[in-house]
Amino acid sequence: MEHSDLDTTVIDARLAAAKQASYRLAQATTAEKDIALERIADLLRERSGDIIAANRLDLEAGREAGLEAGLLDRLTLDDRRVGALAVAVLEVIALTDPVGETVSGRSLPNGVRIDQVRVPLGVVGAIYEARPNVTVDIAVLALKSGNAVVLRGGTAAEQTNRVLVDVLRDALDAVGLPADAVQTVDDFGRAGARHLMQARDYVDVLIPRGSAGLIRAVVDEAKVPVIETGAGVVHMYLDASAREDWAVELVHNAKVQRPSVCNALETLLVHRDAAERLLPAVLDRLEASGVTVHADERVRALRPEVEPVTDEDWATEHMSLDLSVGMVDSMDDALEHIRRFSTKHTESIVTNDLANAERFLNEVDAAAVMVNASTRFTDGAEFGFGAEVGISTQKLHARGPMGLPELTSTKWLVRGAGHVRA
Amino acid sequence: MEHSDLDTTVIDARLAAAKQASYRLAQATTAEKDIALERIADLLRERSGDIIAANRLDLEAGREAGLEAGLLDRLTLDDRRVGALAVAVLEVIALTDPVGETVSGRSLPNGVRIDQVRVPLGVVGAIYEARPNVTVDIAVLALKSGNAVVLRGGTAAEQTNRVLVDVLRDALDAVGLPADAVQTVDDFGRAGARHLMQARDYVDVLIPRGSAGLIRAVVDEAKVPVIETGAGVVHMYLDASAREDWAVELVHNAKVQRPSVCNALETLLVHRDAAERLLPAVLDRLEASGVTVHADERVRALRPEVEPVTDEDWATEHMSLDLSVGMVDSMDDALEHIRRFSTKHTESIVTNDLANAERFLNEVDAAAVMVNASTRFTDGAEFGFGAEVGISTQKLHARGPMGLPELTSTKWLVRGAGHVRA
Numbered sequence: 049m050e051h052s053d054l055d056t057t058v059i060d061a062r063l064a065a066a067k068q069a070s071y072r073l074a075q076a077t078t079a080e081k082d083i084a085l086e087r088i089a090d091l092l093r094e095r096s097g098d099i100i101a102a103n104r105l106d107l108e109a110g111r112e113a114g115l116e117a118g119l120l121d122r123l124t125l126d127d128r129r130v131g132a133l134a135v136a137v138l139e140v141i142a143l144t145d146p147v148g149e150t151v152s153g154r155s156l157p158n159g160v161r162i163d164q165v166r167v168p169l170g171v172v173g174a175i176y177e178a179r180p181n182v183t184v185d186i187a188v189l190a191l192k193s194g195n196a197v198v199l200r201g202g203t204a205a206e207q208t209n210r211v212l213v214d215v216l217r218d219a220l221d222a223v224g225l226p227a228d229a230v231q232t233v234d235d236f237g238r239a240g241a242r243h244l245m246q247a248r249d250y251v252d253v254l255i256p257r258g259s260a261g262l263i264r265a266v267v268d269e270a271k272v273p274v275i276e277t278g279a280g281v282v283h284m285y286l287d288a289s290a291r292e293d294w295a296v297e298l299v300h301n302a303k304v305q306r307p308s309v310c311n312a313l314e315t316l317l318v319h320r321d322a323a324e325r326l327l328p329a330v331l332d333r334l335e336a337s338g339v340t341v342h343a344d345e346r347v348r349a350l351r352p353e354v355e356p357v358t359d360e361d362w363a364t365e366h367m368s369l370d371l372s373v374g375m376v377d378s379m380d381d382a383l384e385h386i387r388r389f390s391t392k393h394t395e396s397i398v399t400n401d402l403a404n405a406e407r408f409l410n411e412v413d414a415a416a417v418m419v420n421a422s423t424r425f426t427d428g429a430e431f432g433f434g435a436e437v438g439i440s441t442q443k444l445h446a447r448g449p450m451g452l453p454e455l456t457s458t459k460w461l462v463r464g465a466g467h468v469r470a
Numbered sequence: 471m472e473h474s475d476l477d478t479t480v481i482d483a484r485l486a487a488a489k490q491a492s493y494r495l496a497q498a499t500t501a502e503k504d505i506a507l508e509r510i511a512d513l514l515r516e517r518s519g520d521i522i523a524a525n526r527l528d529l530e531a532g533r534e535a536g537l538e539a540g541l542l543d544r545l546t547l548d549d550r551r552v553g554a555l556a557v558a559v560l561e562v563i564a565l566t567d568p569v570g571e572t573v574s575g576r577s578l579p580n581g582v583r584i585d586q587v588r589v590p591l592g593v594v595g596a597i598y599e600a601r602p603n604v605t606v607d608i609a610v611l612a613l614k615s616g617n618a619v620v621l622r623g624g625t626a627a628e629q630t631n632r633v634l635v636d637v638l639r640d641a642l643d644a645v646g647l648p649a650d651a652v653q654t655v656d657d658f659g660r661a662g663a664r665h666l667m668q669a670r671d672y673v674d675v676l677i678p679r680g681s682a683g684l685i686r687a688v689v690d691e692a693k694v695p696v697i698e699t700g701a702g703v704v705h706m707y708l709d710a711s712a713r714e715d716w717a718v719e720l721v722h723n724a725k726v727q728r729p730s731v732c733n734a735l736e737t738l739l740v741h742r743d744a745a746e747r748l749l750p751a752v753l754d755r756l757e758a759s760g761v762t763v764h765a766d767e768r769v770r771a772l773r774p775e776v777e778p779v780t781d782e783d784w785a786t787e788h789m790s791l792d793l794s795v796g797m798v799d800s801m802d803d804a805l806e807h808i809r810r811f812s813t814k815h816t817e818s819i820v821t822n823d824l825a826n827a828e829r830f831l832n833e834v835d836a837a838a839v840m841v842n843a844s845t846r847f848t849d850g851a852e853f854g855f856g857a858e859v860g861i862s863t864q865k866l867h868a869r870g871p872m873g874l875p876e877l878t879s880t881k882w883l884v885r886g887a888g889h890v891r892a
Contacts, residue, residue, distance in 0.1 A: 071809075075832060154854065160843055162853060169865050170835070248689075252865050267670075273695065273866045294888035301890035387493075396884075409883050410497060413592070421582055421886030430891065431584060431882075432576065443591050443674050443879035444695045445867040457865035460853075461831050462818075464843025466716035468723035469852065 054239035062231045063198060063250035066171050069226035070196035074168045076225060078145040081192055085141050087219035088188065089134040095215055096130045102207040103180065110178075110204050118308075122179045123205055133184050136435070140188050143434040146453040147194045161463040166456040168194030170252035173244050175266055177258040178202030183212045186255070187230055189437055191220075193455040196229040198251060200241045202258075206234050245270040252457075257438055260365060260391075275446060275454075277438030280310035280393030281365050282423045285382045285408070286330070287399035288321040294420055295326050295398050296333050301422040302396070304337045308367045310439060311394050311426040315362060315372045317382045323350060323375050331373075339369045346375040362389045379404055383411055390414055393441050394426040415441055415448035476661035484653045485620060485672035488593050491648035492618035496590045498647060500567040503614055507563050509641035510610065511556040517637055518552045524629040525602065532600075532626050540730075544601045545627055555606050558857070562610050565856040568875040569616045583885040588878040590616030592674035595666050597688055599680040600624030605634045608677070609652055611859055613642075615877040618651040620673060622663045624680075628656050667692040674879075679860055682787060682813075697868060697876075699860030702732035702815030703787050704845045707804045707830070708752070709821035710743040716842055717748050717820050718755050723844040724818070726759045730789045732861060733816050733848040737784060737794045739804045745772060745797050753795075761791045768797040784811045801826055805833055812836055815863050816848040837863055837870035 073081075092099070103125040110120055125133075146166045153163035172195045174186040183201055190197035201209045209232060217227035233240035245254060248271050256266040260279035267274055284302055286295050302313035318327060327350055331341060342357040354373075361372040362385075376382045386395055396418035397408040405419045416426040426449060428436025433451030440446040446454040495503075514521070525547040532542055547555075568588045575585035594617045596608040605623055612619035623631045631654060639649035655662035667676060670693050678688040682701035689696055706724055708717050724735035740749060749772055753763060764779040776795075783794045784807075798804045808817055818840035819830040827841045838848040848871060850858025855873030862868040868876040 071833070071835075074835075156847075156852065156854065160847060164870075167835070268693070271690070273864065275866070291888070297888060297890050305891055405885075411493070413493075413496075413589070414881065416882040416884055418884040419886065420888055421884050422890045424891035425578075425582060425884055425886075425889070426882070430578065432578065442695065444697070447880050448586075448882045457869050459836065460838040460848070460870045462838055462840040462843050462847055464841065464847075466713070466719060466842055467847070468719050468844045469727055469846040 054236055054243060056243060059233060059236055059240055059243050060247075060250070062233070063171070063244070063247050065228035066196040066198050066231045067250045069229035070168065070170045072226050073191065073196055073229050074147070074170070074194050076194060078147075080223065080225060081145065081194070082141045084191060084220055084223045084225050085137050085188060087223050088184070088216060089137040091215045091219050092130055092134040092137065092184070095211065096127060099130055099208065099211050099215075100125055100127065102211040105207045106178075106205050113204070115204060119178065119204070123208075125180055125208060129181070133181055137184065137188050140192050140435050143192065143452055145192060146456050149453075151458055158467055159465070160467050163461045164458045165461060166453065167459050169455060169457050171196045171198060171250055172455065173198045173200070173247075173251045173254040173272060175200045175241060175244070175254060175256045175262070176202065177262060178204035180205045180208040180212055182257060183209050184216070185435070186257070186437070187216050189435055189452060190455060191229065193452045195455055196231070198231045198233060198244060200233050200244055203234070203237060209234050242269060245272060248272055255438060275438070275440055275450070276442040277440055277450075278310050279365055279391045279441065280312070281314050281363060281389055281391045282311060282394045283315045283317060283386050283390060284313055284396045284398065284423065285379075285386070286316070286318040286322055286326055287379065287397055287401055287404050288319040289400040289404070290322055290326060290398040291400060292326055292329060296329050298396070298398055298420065298422050299330050300333045300337065302424055303334060303339055303371050304369070305422070305424050307369050310365070311423050312367065313371065313423055314365055315374070315389065317374050317376050317385060318347075319379070319382070320346070320375050320377055323347070327351065334371065337369070339371050341371055341373055343373040344375060347373050365391070379407065383408075386412060391441055393439065394418065394423040396421060396423050415439065476658055476665060478665060481655060481658055481662055481665050482669075482672070484655070485593070485666070485669050487650035488618040488620050488653045489672045491651035492590070492592045494648050495613065495618055495651050496569070496592070496616050498616060500569075502645065502647060503567065503616070504563045506613060506642055506645045506647050507559050507610060509645050510606070510638060511559040513637045513641050514552055514556040514559065514606070517633065518549060521552055521630065521633050521637070522547055522549065524633040527629045528600075528627050535626070537626060541600065541626070545630075547602055547630060551603070555603055559606065559610050562614050562857050565614065565874055567614065568878045571875075573880055580889055581887070582889050585883045586880045587883060588875065589881050591877060591879050593618045593620060593672055594877065595620045595622070595669075595673045595676040595694060597622045597663060597666070597676060597678045597684070598624065599684060600626035602627045602630040602634055604679060605631050606638070607857070608679070608859070609638050611857055611874060612877060613651065615874045617877055618653070620653045620655060620666060622655050622666055625656070625659060631656050664691060667694060670694055677860060697860070697862055697872070698864040699862055699872075700732050701787055701813045701863065702734070703736050703785060703811055703813045704733060704816045705737045705739060705808050705812060706735055706818045706820065706845065707808070708738070708740040708744055708748055709801065709819055709823055709826050710741040711822040711826070712744055712748060712820040713822060714748055714751060718751050720818070720820055720842065720844050721752050722755045722759065724846055725756060725761055725793050726791070727844070727846050729791050732787070733845050734789065735793065735845055736787055737796070737811065739796050739798050739807060740769075741801070741804070742768070742797050742799055745769070749773065756793065759791070761793050763793055763795055765795040766797060769795050787813070801829065805830075808834060813863055815861065816840065816845040818843060818845050837861065
């Protein structure tokens, strides 16, 4: 749906309301915010019928528009999923509120006291695809960390999101916090999303969640600072010294355990000296799980029945049971390949050589660099952060799995007693 | 000078060389980097004659172009200033190298070990005005933190910067580090600056240093993430309970001690109940130091001889001995004024009321919020960081005075023993 006649007055009024509400949210106590989250969970359950009815409209429209099965599945909410959403909200209550944490502090030689404390970012803009659970998920994380949030979900989920936004706003209102801390620009379509991305006066950070295409579009169009999340062309390198049992299980787990997520394996590189020893068992185990292998010529010399790999494959996040496999002459070649194709998400080496392990850890430039571990571990829950805002693949502000502290900034509190600078 | 016929092949080759060099710099030991800094300081002194000769050409061109006196002064290098530059380089040797610092770490329940360690950002793009000392300053800070740097200084300093870039590159080369870790795009003029700002494939962060106009231009044009530094419309609020002696000295120090910098005071707000008690002494002391007061009607009722303040004054960073002064009816009004005009750099309250002090610290949204202290304390050296990269006025990544750690990112090192995700 295109909304070309964008009324910037209306949209700016909403953004300004979010900004205004953010001042109150920033001062809210942890207890106040937790009560709001409880109320959100309650209302989700109470209005489950409304939510599912609205979702049915989105699903019908999606089917008519020919949305593919995977997207329809992500779009779908039923009683069980709404219940799971409410449980996820309650889990955020258990997380430590980062606001007010003293990050560092000292007394200066002249007696002035300085303390760096965590404060909310202010207004978080979330841009994502037609997954209604993200609406609740990102709003709740933003609220717990004292931020207002402006949501822009995929148009295919517009009806569902409208009901969910009402739930969020009504819950805030019911507990005495400003409903305006949750806003949506869904009803302004793409023009609204573009406006949100440019609204530096109102929005402090944009968090795009979704496909590589979505994230690239946001980075290209945004004037508001962006935290890039997501896309992972993830590599595993089997060093000459790799243990066979580990290689087999690590590759299999990284590729097969959940192929549709960003920390799943996309490319396997194997040292030529280990190829004959390792590849048969590694590929047998993969193929037994239905993995389609796309391999270079030297790997195909060992296993002629697999598909040839293309240049495009090396650069692609398949998010499916497809795996690109290549042979390298040296660790240098492996590092070079990774440097060229990595999206700097997660890279892993399987090795028993200490020097190679340390070199890999030092030289590979990615949010997570691993030795003898499945790439599937790059995850907020696995890292012990509780809920996860996303996995940052950029270098500024946050890198890797982001928890609540990554939705905060800091400020310096300076306390003197009439101190002047000499 | 306009360079409309931008050869992107040449400029991209330089950016690619910087990227390549950044891999080596990221692996350089602290000792290697410190030796390079020593060599830079030596070469600055050795080539002082060349530097000053080139500077003379820039100064002549600047005078012909009618550059104003302040700009010419900032552009000028003489023997003493080159000596001071060399000393400043040596001082960076004493700073702790942030690279490799473990920021956090733990063992996960399954035994996987995760450590978050500091790594260089990669390639830092610096965009600044015709102040040749910044060329050395920012390059040395980038190098010490393991980064390559691409420089774009003001065109008026082009000759001087060329010699300084040679010094930096030759010093790196002399100690076995890649000269390509220091690049300039000065010879491509504005088109080169624009290209640098868009070069996401090569440049990890842009740091603009200079006027509000320069910073705004970079934020508007950049695709590379920007750390905004600088502009400060800085307020001090005299609460009803403020001590007179502190009020007099704090306002004077904040305004007069160095008016041309971003943490200098621009606006004084005074509570109506304290105006008659405080303003005479405060304004006498300011005027004795040559400050021009621009005041609202209620302040002028107390002191009719001062200039009237304009709406534009409230929003202006004068960087001169001009001060806007206004009276407010309440702390709410003061907070509202600050919220409206603050650039979120530094804000200070003078008070003896504990509740008001805490409220000000909590509610004011700025990089540094102060009680009974001069705003001039917002400074890397004062905060104990040694050298300062700039003062960030944004909320992402870094806020307030930035030291070497703010020129780094982190990565997660994950060490397992064949661990797979269940």
